[in-house]
Amino acid sequence: MPIPTRNGVGPSCVSLPAGPWLTVLDFLVERMPDISRQEWTERLQVRSVLNEQGEPIQAAQAFTPHTRIFYYRHVPNEAKLPFEASIVYEDERLLVADKPHFMPVTPAGRYVQQSLLVQLKNRTGCDELVPLHRIDRETAGLVLFGKRPNERDAYHALFRNQQIHKTYHAVAPYRAEMSWPKVHKSRLVNGEPFFRMQEVPGLANSETRISLLRYEDASGLYQLEPVSGKRHQLRVHMMALGLPLLGDLFYPQVLRAPDDPEDFSQPLQLLAKRISFVDPMTGIEKAFESRLHLLMRLI
Numbered sequence: 001m002p003i004p005t006r007n008g009v010g011p012s013c014v015s016l017p018a019g020p021w022l023t024v025l026d027f028l029v030e031r032m033p034d035i036s037r038q039e040w041t042e043r044l045q046v047r048s049v050l051n052e053q054g055e056p057i058q059a060a061q062a063f064t065p066h067t068r069i070f071y072y073r074h075v076p077n078e079a080k081l082p083f084e085a086s087i088v089y090e091d092e093r094l095l096v097a098d099k100p101h102f103m104p105v106t107p108a109g110r111y112v113q114q115s116l117l118v119q120l121k122n123r124t125g126c127d128e129l130v131p132l133h134r135i136d137r138e139t140a141g142l143v144l145f146g147k148r149p150n151e152r153d154a155y156h157a158l159f160r161n162q163q164i165h166k167t168y169h170a171v172a173p174y175r176a177e178m179s180w181p182k183v184h185k186s187r188l189v190n191g192e193p194f195f196r197m198q199e200v201p202g203l204a205n206s207e208t209r210i211s212l213l214r215y216e217d218a219s220g221l222y223q224l225e226p227v228s229g230k231r232h233q234l235r236v237h238m239m240a241l242g243l244p245l246l247g248d249l250f251y252p253q254v255l256r257a258p259d260d261p262e263d264f265s266q267p268l269q270l271l272a273k274r275i276s277f278v279d280p281m282t283g284i285e286k287a288f289e290s291r292l293h294l295l296m297r298l299i
Contacts, residue, residue: 003054003070008121009112011050011070021063024049028071039076048072073112081114082264087123088142088288093281094155095120095129095145096288101267104137109258116143133159136232138249141168141272141290154280159229165276167225168234169213171269171296172243174220181211184237188230195258196250197232199240206230208237219246221296234270245269246295269294 003011014031021027025044029037043049047056049071057069083100090096099105099116107115113122121129132144132155146152158164185207191198207227214221222243224234232251238244239251246269249256256263271294276287 003050005121005127006048006072007113008118009072009074009107010127011072014069014071016063016065016067016069018065019063023059024057024061024063024069025059027063043071043074048074073107075110075112078113079110081111085116085119086291087120088291090124093147093151093279095124095126095147096275097143097145098290098292099135099140099143099272100292101138101140102262102264105131105134105143108137117145120145132156133164133229135272136235136268136270138247138268139168139270139272140267140292142275142288143272144275151281158277158280162227163277165225165274166272167223167274169271169273169294170222170224170234170238171219171246171294172222172238174212174215174218175242178241181209182241184208184210184241186237186240188233188236193254196254197230197236199236206233206237208234210237210241216296219296221294235268269296 016027019027021030025037025040028035028040028049041059044057044059049057049069051057052068081100081103083103085100085103086098088096088098097116097120104111104115106117112118117129117131121127126147128149129145129147130152132146132152135141135143144155146155185204186199187202187204188197188206189200205228209225209227211223212220213223222238226233235245235248235251244252247266248268271290271292274287274289276285278285
C-alpha cells in the first residue's frame with residue numbers, strides 16, 4: 001500500500017538486509033549514527049517509522065531481514081528561510097514555481113519543511129506533486145512539477161531527449177577581449193570535494209551556449225543555454241572560460257562547506273530565467289518566464 005505524506009513530506013524507504021540486529025531500533029541506530037538512539041526512540045514513539053503495511057513500528061519490534069521500513073525525515077529546530085517561493089503557472093497537469101536562492105528543490109540537509117517541494121505540497125494539497133527536473137539549491141528560478149504519476153515519464157522524456165529549451169541569466173566578470181556568442185563543450189565528472197564537478201579530457205558530455213547580453217564596468221550579464229543538464233554545468237563552464245559567477249562559493253575555490261552558516265546577502269548570481277517545450281500530453285507549446293531578477297538586470 002502507498003505510504004502517505006505527512007506535512008508535505010513523503011517517507012524515505014530502507015531495505016533491511018540480513019544482519020545481527022535484534023530490533024529495528026538497533027539497525028536504525030547503527031546504520032544512521034547521525035541520529036541518536038534517543039531521537040530514533042522518540043520517532044518510533046510518535047509513529048514516524050512504519051512497516052510495509054503502513055503500520056507503526058514499536059521500539060522493541062524484532063528485526064526482520066528482507067523487508068522494508070519507511071521513516072519520515074525531520075530536522076529538529078529547522079531554520080526558516082527568509083524567502084518564499086511563488087507559483088508562476090498551474091493547471092491540472094503541471095505546476096511551475098519560482099524558487100528563491102538557497103532553497104533546495106527537495107528535502108536535503110538542514111531543510112525539509114523549507115524545501116520547495118514540501119512547501120508546494122502543503123500549499124496546494126497535491127501529495128502526488130513531483131519535480132520533473134532539479135536546479136541547484138544556490139540557483140534561483142523556474143522549476144517544473146508534475147501532478148499525475150501516469151504522465152511523469154512523458155515529461156521526463158523531454159529532458160532525456162533534450163526537447164526542453166532552458167535559458168539562464170548569470171552575472172560574471174566582463175572581459176573586453178572575448179567575443180560572443182560561443183559554445184563550450186567538455187567532459188564533466190565528479191570532483192573533489194564530493195559536491196564539486198570538474199572538467200577532464202575525453203569525449204564531451206556537456207554543452208552550453210553562451211552569449212553576452214550587456215556589460216557595465218567590470219561585470220557582464222550573460223545568457224546561458226544548456227544543451228545537456230550535468231550538475232553544476234553552467235558554473236563549471238563559466239569558470240573554465242575564466243568567468244566565475246558572482247557569488248559562487250564552490251568555484252573556482254571552495255569558500256563555504258555545504259553545512260556552513262548561510263550568508264543570504266551574497267546569493268549566487270544564476271537564475272533559471274525561461275523554460276519552453278511542446279507539452280507531450282496536449283501538443284501545445286508552452287513557455288514560462290521567471291519573475292525573479294539578479295543584481296544586474298536587463299534594461
